[in-house]
Amino acid sequence: METLERIIAEHPFFAGLESYYTNLLTGCASNVRFDAGTYIFKEGEEANEFYLIRAGKVALEIFAPQRKPIMLGTLSDGEILGWSWLLPPYLWRFHAHALQPVRAIALDGKCLRNKCEQNHDLGYEVMKRFAHIMEQRLDATRLQLLDIYADGKH
Amino acid sequence: MAAVAQLDPMLPRPYSVAQVAKENADTFTLMLQPSDGAAADSFAPGQFSMLWIFGVGELPISISGNPVDRDRLVYTVRSVGQATSSLVSRGVGDAVGVRGPFGRGWPAQQAEGRDVVVVAGGIGLAPLRPLIYEVLHHRDKYGRLVLLYGARSPRDVLFRKELAGWARQHDTQVLVTVDYGGLSWRGHVGVVTTLFKHARLEPARSVAFACGPEIMMRFVARDLGTRGFARENIYLSMERNMKCAVGFCGHCQYGPHFICKDGPVFSYERMRSLLEKYEL
Numbered sequence: 001m002e003t004l005e006r007i008i009a010e011h012p013f014f015a016g017l018e019s020y021y022t023n024l025l026t027g028c029a030s031n032v033r034f035d036a037g038t039y040i041f042k043e044g045e046e047a048n049e050f051y052l053i054r055a056g057k058v059a060l061e062i063f064a065p066q067r068k069p070i071m072l073g074t075l076s077d078g079e080i081l082g083w084s085w086l087l088p089p090y091l092w093r094f095h096a097h098a099l100q101p102v103r104a105i106a107l108d109g110k111c112l113r114n115k116c117e118q119n120h121d122l123g124y125e126v127m128k129r130f131a132h133i134m135e136q137r138l139d140a141t142r143l144q145l146l147d148i149y150a151d152g153k154h
Numbered sequence: 155m156a157a158v159a160q161l162d163p164m165l166p167r168p169y170s171v172a173q174v175a176k177e178n179a180d181t182f183t184l185m186l187q188p189s190d191g192a193a194a195d196s197f198a199p200g201q202f203s204m205l206w207i208f209g210v211g212e213l214p215i216s217i218s219g220n221p222v223d224r225d226r227l228v229y230t231v232r233s234v235g236q237a238t239s240s241l242v243s244r245g246v247g248d249a250v251g252v253r254g255p256f257g258r259g260w261p262a263q264q265a266e267g268r269d270v271v272v273v274a275g276g277i278g279l280a281p282l283r284p285l286i287y288e289v290l291h292h293r294d295k296y297g298r299l300v301l302l303y304g305a306r307s308p309r310d311v312l313f314r315k316e317l318a319g320w321a322r323q324h325d326t327q328v329l330v331t332v333d334y335g336g337l338s339w340r341g342h343v344g345v346v347t348t349l350f351k352h353a354r355l356e357p358a359r360s361v362a363f364a365c366g367p368e369i370m371m372r373f374v375a376r377d378l379g380t381r382g383f384a385r386e387n388i389y390l391s392m393e394r395n396m397k398c399a400v401g402f403c404g405h406c407q408y409g410p411h412f413i414c415k416d417g418p419v420f421s422y423e424r425m426r427s428l429l430e431k432y433e434l
Binding site for chain 2 (some may be wrong): 019048068069070071072077078079086100132140144147149150
């Protein structure tokens, strides 16, 4: 049987993390499922957790007045969803919409923040991983902003 | 006429339009057959031709067809200006002059015995399609085929039926993403580099081939490098304003290279310093 600790340890986001830390993380973790079509969270709501996606696909959406929702990106197996829990004011910036049934591990943000405050080594390990994800997504967003296929040369 | 055209690379060989297929709102695939009924010019994947539209001008267009098809030459063209618009509005039977094929194509032989990673953006899938045909035609010569394709939006995705067919092939992974997804799109949304983490890549035993907007290739090559691909195992198809196509006129000069003659395909190892220069 797969334990939460083992699932966390095997998730790409926490690859290489020492078992002492995965054990600490497990105390803040729970298994969650979302049906296709449901919203995992919505913009403006309190961001109390983040998710290690095990299976399924999630769309990040933003709403603008008098426009249909805009899909900014998708996340799927092996990726993480949400970092608003990490920084004040701890509110979600986007909607997260399950496009397919989603299985994930939810990590309680308050619980994790407390553990990171108490154990700065754990905090550093967590921050390093989030900084890497933020860098990758910033890079991707920059490329997306360039709208590189618009001029159609070739 | 074919023989004369082969002797003089500046002389177009007469072809006629056999078929025009609409790929999406502004992109068309033209199938040209030699007007003299002889075999079409043979080509290597990644090569291009100069297509002469009589009364309009000449355009460099990559060949997007199957190299084993000797009856015709196939080109996929996005209509973005007067010349391309004129080209895609040719009707069946209309004449088009063809010079070439020209240039150095994808070094497929370097990928023999190894995994082939194809990264395409937008209409950059067209010059890579002959390479995909080549790999699938000689399947036992190559390892896994991984195709990562990014388009602007779901309606801009090219060769949809073929993408689905390739995805069903043995030892082949096909991932498609769009930069902007509508709400009905259930596929991946994000730039093409976001597909890397979902691809089954083995950098040490792979050769990567990328084609798309230059900035996309820069991001792709950099990311592949971060993932462990050697620069000499990453190939890019470059594009500049090609005129003579044989290295005489200098229009397509890029640093010390003529894209038409020395390329259009170059290793990232050779291109890296140039790609990072401003205004080159």
